[in-house]
Amino acid sequence: MVSQEEITEFRIDYRELAKASLEEIEKVAEKVRYKLIPKVNIDYKIYTKYTPELKDGEELITYTLSACPYCLSLLKAVIFKRDGKVWIRKKCPEHGEFEELYWGDYELYSRFRKWQYDGKGIANPHIDLIAPCPYNCGLCPRHKSHPALINLVVTNRCDLSCWYCFFFASKAGYVYEPTLNHIRYMLRQARKLRPYPAIALQITGGEPTLRDDLVDIIHIAKEEGYTHIQVNTTGIKLAFEPELARMLREAGTNVLYMSFDGVTPYTNPKNHWEIPYVLNNLRKAGLGVVLVPTLIKGYNDHELGDMIRFGLKHIDIVRGVNIQPVSLTGRMPKKERMKYRITIPDAIKEIEKQTDGKISRDDWYPVPTVAPISHFIEAITGRPQIELTTHFACGAATYIFKEDDGELIPITRFVNVKEFMKFLEEKAQEIQRGKTKYFVLFEALRKIPKFVDLSKAPKRLRKGKKIIKFLYNIFIRHSYDALGEFHYNTLFLGMMHFQDLFNHDVARVQRCDIHYVMPDGREVPFCSFNVIPEFYRDRVQRVFSYTLKEWEEMTGKKLLDLKYKRNIKKLIEGEAYRYHYEGIIDVSKIPYEDHVLASKKFGIPVIEE
Amino acid sequence: MVEIEAIDFNLRLYDPRVLKMKVITNVKIVDVNGNIVSLEPVSEREIEDMDDVIFDKEFSNTLLITFADLVHGEFEGVVKLYQIPENAQYIFKIYSVESNGKNVELIKICEMKKNSIVIKYYERLPELKEKDERIQEICSVAKLREEIVYKVVKN
Ligand code: SF4
Ligand code: SF4
Numbered sequence: 001m002v003s004q005e006e007i008t009e010f011r012i013d014y015r016e017l018a019k020a021s022l023e024e025i026e027k028v029a030e031k032v033r034y035k036l037i038p039k040v041n042i043d044y045k046i047y048t049k050y051t052p053e054l055k056d057g058e059e060l061i062t063y064t065l066s067a068c069p070y071c072l073s074l075l076k077a078v079i080f081k082r083d084g085k086v087w088i089r090k091k092c093p094e095h096g097e098f099e100e101l102y103w104g105d106y107e108l109y110s111r112f113r114k115w116q117y118d119g120k121g122i123a124n125p126h127i128d129l130i131a132p133c134p135y136n137c138g139l140c141p142r143h144k145s146h147p148a149l150i151n152l153v154v155t156n157r158c159d160l161s162c163w164y165c166f167f168f169a170s171k172a173g174y175v176y177e178p179t180l181n182h183i184r185y186m187l188r189q190a191r192k193l194r195p196y197p198a199i200a201l202q203i204t205g206g207e208p209t210l211r212d213d214l215v216d217i218i219h220i221a222k223e224e225g226y227t228h229i230q231v232n233t234t235g236i237k238l239a240f241e242p243e244l245a246r247m248l249r250e251a252g253t254n255v256l257y258m259s260f261d262g263v264t265p266y267t268n269p270k271n272h273w274e275i276p277y278v279l280n281n282l283r284k285a286g287l288g289v290v291l292v293p294t295l296i297k298g299y300n301d302h303e304l305g306d307m308i309r310f311g312l313k314h315i316d317i318v319r320g321v322n323i324q325p326v327s328l329t330g331r332m333p334k335k336e337r338m339k340y341r342i343t344i345p346d347a348i349k350e351i352e353k354q355t356d357g358k359i360s361r362d363d364w365y366p367v368p369t370v371a372p373i374s375h376f377i378e379a380i381t382g383r384p385q386i387e388l389t390t391h392f393a394c395g396a397a398t399y400i401f402k403e404d405d406g407e408l409i410p411i412t413r414f415v416n417v418k419e420f421m422k423f424l425e426e427k428a429q430e431i432q433r434g435k436t437k438y439f440v441l442f443e444a445l446r447k448i449p450k451f452v453d454l455s456k457a458p459k460r461l462r463k464g465k466k467i468i469k470f471l472y473n474i475f476i477r478h479s480y481d482a483l484g485e486f487h488y489n490t491l492f493l494g495m496m497h498f499q500d501l502f503n504h505d506v507a508r509v510q511r512c513d514i515h516y517v518m519p520d521g522r523e524v525p526f527c528s529f530n531v532i533p534e535f536y537r538d539r540v541q542r543v544f545s546y547t548l549k550e551w552e553e554m555t556g557k558k559l560l561d562l563k564y565k566r567n568i569k570k571l572i573e574g575e576a577y578r579y580h581y582e583g584i585i586d587v588s589k590i591p592y593e594d595h596v597l598a599s600k601k602f603g604i605p606v607i608e609e
Numbered sequence: 610m611v612e613i614e615a616i617d618f619n620l621r622l623y624d625p626r627v628l629k630m631k632v633i634t635n636v637k638i639v640d641v642n643g644n645i646v647s648l649e650p651v652s653e654r655e656i657e658d659m660d661d662v663i664f665d666k667e668f669s670n671t672l673l674i675t676f677a678d679l680v681h682g683e684f685e686g687v688v689k690l691y692q693i694p695e696n697a698q699y700i701f702k703i704y705s706v707e708s709n710g711k712n713v714e715l716i717k718i719c720e721m722k723k724n725s726i727v728i729k730y731y732e733r734l735p736e737l738k739e740k741d742e743r744i745q746e747i748c749s750v751a752k753l754r755e756e757i758v759y760k761v762v763k764n
Contacts, residue, residue, distance in 0.1 A: 048658045048680075062624035062681045076680060079624070116626040120735035121673050129669065132661050133677060142669030195736060391625055506677045507625055 010035070014546050015554070018179045025185045029521040032543065033127065036520060038135040038535040045073040046132065052078045052089050052097075061086065061109075067134070068092035069501035070331065072532060074132055077505070081106045088503055099334065100502040103393055105345035108361060112392040115421075117371035118511065119145035119389035123194040126522050134509050137524040137536060139193070145389045146196040147523065148513035150226075152186060154178065154217055155206040156541060159236060159564040161603045162270065169206070170559050172538070174545035176206075178519055182544075183217055187224040190517040195384050198515075200228040202257065209237040209244065210562065218251040230290075232257040236564055238281055239274035245285035253287060255319055260291035263310050263584050265595050267300040269602035273571035273595070276580035279317055288319040290492070296326045297342040304347065305354025308400075310584050311491050315402055320492030323347055327500035327531070337502060344396050344495050351493075355408070359400065359493070363410035365417060366392040372421045373475075375428035380437055381478060391508040395496040401458040402489045413456050414467070420451040424475075441476055448472065460488075499527040519544040565607045568595045611693040611726065613719075615702060616656065616667050618686030622678060630674065631707040634667075634689070637761055638697040639753065645761050650689035660688060671715055671733050672706065697721050699729075699751060701761050706734070713737060716762065718751050 017028060038044060044067070054060055059081040066077040070092065077090035079102055086103035103109045125141045133142060156176040157169045169175045178186065191197045201221050208214055208231055221229050231248060235258045238245050248256075260275065262268040271278075282289055293300065293307055304323070311321040325342045345361070352360045367390045374385035399411040411417070427440045448471050454462055461467040470486050473479045499508060504527075512525035518540045529536045552558060571577055572587065572595065581587050596606045615634040622628040636648045656664065661676035664686075669675045679686070693700060702717040717731040730750045732743065740762075747758050 046659075048661070065677050065680055113625060118626060118673060121670060121733070123670075123733060123736065125670070129662065129666050133665075133675065142665045142675045144673055144675075393625070507681060510675060510677060511625075 011543055011545075014544055015550060017182070017544070020181065022181055022185055025182050026521070029185065029189075029519065033520040033522055036540055036543065037127070037131065038532075040131060040135070043072065043535060044135060045071070047073050047093050048076050050091060050093065051076050052091050054078060054080055058082045058087075064088075065133070065506035066090050066504045067501055067532070068095055069098055069504075070095040072501075072535070074135070079505070088505065098502060100337065101341050101343060102503055102505075103345055104343040105349065108345040108348065109393070112366040112396070115366045115369045116392045117368045117375075117387070117389050119387050119513070120195055122146060124192065126189065126193075133506050134525075134528045134532065135535065137522065137528045139515070139523045139525075142510065143525070144511045145513040146193060146387070147190065147198040147515045148386060148388055148390075149200045149202055149515070150187075150190045150198040150523070151202045151204050151232075151514065151516040151526065151529075152183065152217075152221075153204055153206065153516065153537075153541070154183065154208050154211050154214070156545075157210050157559065157562065158205060158207040159210060159562055160207070160234060160270065161563060169548065169551075172542070174542055174547055175551040175559070176519075176541040176545040177211070177551070178544065180213060180216055180220060182519060184220050184224065186517040186519060186521065187221055187226070189521045190515070190523055191225055193523070196386055197225070199226055199386070200230075201226040202230045202232050204232040207234060207237070209233050215247050215251045218248065218253055222252045228254050230255045230257050232292075234259050234271050234274075235278035235289075236271060236274050239271075239277035242281040242284055245278075245281040245287055249285045249287040256282065256287060256289040257292050257322070258289050259294070260307065260310075260321075261293050262300040262303045263306045263581065264303070265590060265598040267303055269598040269604065272598075273566065273568055273577065276576040277571070277574070279314055279580060280576050283317050288317055290320040290322050291318060292322050292324060294324050294326055295342055295347055296340050297346070298339060301342055301347065301350055302354075304350050306584050308351065308355065308359070308491075308493065310581075312400070312402055312408070313583065314580065315489055315491055318491065319487075320494060322492075322494040322496065325495070325497040327498045328502060329500060332502075344393070344497050347495060348396065358408045359398065359410055363398045363412045364396045364495075365398065365412075367395040367397065368392060369417065369421060372425035372428065376424040376475065377478060379428040379431035380441065388513060389511060390513050391505075391511045393497075393505075394508055394512070395494065397492065397494045400491045400493060401461070402491065403458055409456070409458050414453045414458075414461075416451045416453070423447060423451070444475055445472070448475065458489075461486075499531050501531060504531060563605075565605045566599050567607050567609075568592070568599060569608055610695065611697075611721070612651075613691050613693060613700065613726065614663060615650070615689045615691060616664060616686055617689065618656065618679070618684065620674065620679060620682050620684045620686075622682035624681060627709075628678075628682075629707075629709055630672075632668070632672070633705045635703045635705070636691050637701045637703065638693060639699040639701070639757060639761065640694065640696040641698050642696070643754070643757060645757065646694070648691050648693075651692050652690045653687045656684075656686040656688055663688070671704070671717070671731055672708075673734060693721065699753065700726065703762070708734070714762070716743070716747065718747060718753075720751065 061079045064077050066075050075090040077088050079088050084106050086109050088102040089099040091097045122139050122143050125139050127140050129141045231253055265272045311318045328337050348361050348364050367388050371387050374387040378385040401409045449468050457467050509525050509527045514526040515523045516529040517523050524536050599606050615636050617633050620630045638646050664676045700719040704715040706713050715732045718729045719726045720729050730747055744758050748755050
């Protein structure tokens with residue numbers, strides 16, 4: 001058996017592996033994979049015998065499996081209703097009881113639960129079934145969803161040093177930066193899975209734009225069959241390098257995923273000043289962006305409405321706002337956790353309040369709501385379709401149309417989503433039971449208009465019954481050519497609440513469809529990779545890394561020299577800065593000292609030359 | 610003598626989705642002479658928490674039901690122990706599945722090797738093909754004669 005010391009000491013000489021061929025990399029990865037998998041009674045214990053009890057005033061929803069936030073032992077947990085909210089509680093024999101808010105609204109929980117659809121699993125998993133979930137990632141034979149989005153970490157270097165982040169190279173003590181050959185191996189691994197190989201890729205870090213060969217990586221991803229490529233970035237480099245935006249676009253990047261925690265320097269000290277310049281450069285390059293706020297209660301939740309208004313103001317280039325309620329890490333007492341904890345329904349209700357009901361709670365649906373679309377198209381065409389089958393509590397989405405006069409119309413106001421999805425699911429099942437496809441298509445042709453209220457549709461979709469034609473094209477002709485026009489002046493609003501060890505639920509992670517491909521060829525759900533980094537992200541990346549000294553010797557660069565220093569004066573003086581925030585906040589009211597303080601407090605030095 | 614386990618269970622799930630499922634596993638062997646023999650368990654015990662990996666090996670990839678689902682739902686189940694005769698060449702596990710009112714049968718075939726049991730073929734609920742197509746595949750993968758497979762599956 002491999003001991004804990006062996007695992008923490010074990011490293012591959014990455015300078016050697018960097019010269020290896022694809023086949024050699026594959027051999028090493030296969031050998032290392034089983035060595036790195038977490039081991040029972042060494043890495044974690046199993047305490048599932050104990051079932052937590054309900055207390056007075058609590059109503060059982062279900063039991064589940066979870067992990068102890070302190071020792072990672074596998075525990076049973078109870079999910080229950082109390083005071084109109086949903087809670088999770090577990091008890092570790094070594095570390096006591098942990099109770100956490102799971103979902104801030106039971107009514108929304110019940111409504112969302114009705115939309116759960118499960119996936120078809122993985123026909124050819126990457127790893128044998130040898131340990132309990134979540135210590136067998138992955139993907140192991142029990143995983144329920146195929147990947148919808150593959151994350152590829154291309155570096156753990158970052159030009160920022162945000163105070164809460166332990167991931168970046170200088171704090172981690174090593175540089176993880178896989179070679180192009182190694183990246184090709186990982187991308188191939190992720191494409192091997194059946195029945196649905198991944199087609200969407202997110203290139204992430206650290207800060208991926210720090211890699212000089214980022215464009216080559218995008219080319220490799222294209223060669224390996226990825227049709228949707230997004231780059232996850234703070235945008236800092238793109239604010240100053242318009243050429244980089246153009247190169248990314250030309251290489252095949254579809255969209256950027258850019259951190260955006262608020263509209264003021266107080267709430268978004270990470271990239272508040274640079275965002276206007278990034279948007280300008282993206283406009284020039286014709287590259288769209290999704291804004292990604294991490295939401296913390298009492299810190300930036302009061303700006304939810306403004307963040308959406310900011311997205312709508314720049315709808316020419318902003319494709320969506322994808323809100324991520326914070327995951328809490330470290331040993332945090334319950335009182336402190338409750339101070340920051342915000343869940344999906346809490347955010348949905350805040351948005352309703354802050355948009356005066358223009359985007360209401362009824363406009364949101366859980367991710368698997370759209371599974372019937374895949375079922376229907378698969379039944380009609382006979383071709384496997386991507387299915388979004390995450391756990392209903394993981395994410396929510398809606399779609400907003402902006403009229404020329406500024407009026408907002410969520411898609412749910414003119415499409416009867418509930419009845420339409422019900423219809424598609426029924427028809428898919430009828431075809432499965434042997435009904436002739438042509439009868440079903442004919443019925444769909446007749447019924448589709450009934451699911452649309454033209455009088456409430458956006459004006460441009462009303463004209464010539466355009467919306468009905470779009471639906472015909474998608475569902476009857478399976479033609480997506482006109483989708484670009486459909487998306488014009490629309491904003492996708494999404495939410496995903498990544499888990500942490502306090503609200504961790506094995507039922508959610510087993511259904512996860514956002515995965516990371518690791519250098520040892522395993523594919524690991526996001527909420528294992530980042531929630532249990534000591535077993536996945538950090539353990540594996542350290543093994544396949546350079547020491548800081550090796551990296552500095554090899555590149556002739558100094559890690560700390562690459563850190564970003566902010567010239568706030570110059571940034572706030574630019575026209576782009578004023579224009580982008582105009583109508584959202586009054587930038588003239590923010591004293592210069594406040595700007596500087598916000599940046600410095602966050603960990604980004606300010607220069608003035 | 611080689612021993613194998615098989616599981617029967619009943620599950621009702623309400624969260625995160627509604628599911629009523631009943632599974633009964635029958636074990637048959639095809640011996641070296643091509644005879645088909647139905648086996649009876651030599652012992653039975655209730656499923657316990659420590660059976661999580663055994664359960665998941667048996668059902669998670671084929672039925673997409675995991676031990677975590679059992680924890681979520683109302684559940685009862687037994688682990689049955691079978692002794693495999695020495696002249697067995699193939700072991701067939703036939704799972705009779707009732708899932709939300711629909712009935713299907715799934716097959717798993719293992720081959721007896723000197724020191725191990727090797728899985729030759731198994732079926733997954735989400736990708737179940739027509740019966741004839743499945744039997745053809747079983748014959749080619751397990752190198753079994755069609756009439757034997759038909760007999761095992763039908764009887
Ligand atoms: S999360 Fe998925 S891949 Fe990981 S152990 Fe659980 S089922 Fe397997
Ligand atoms: S990443 Fe986490 S929150 Fe998102 S689908 Fe996966 S398990 Fe759910």
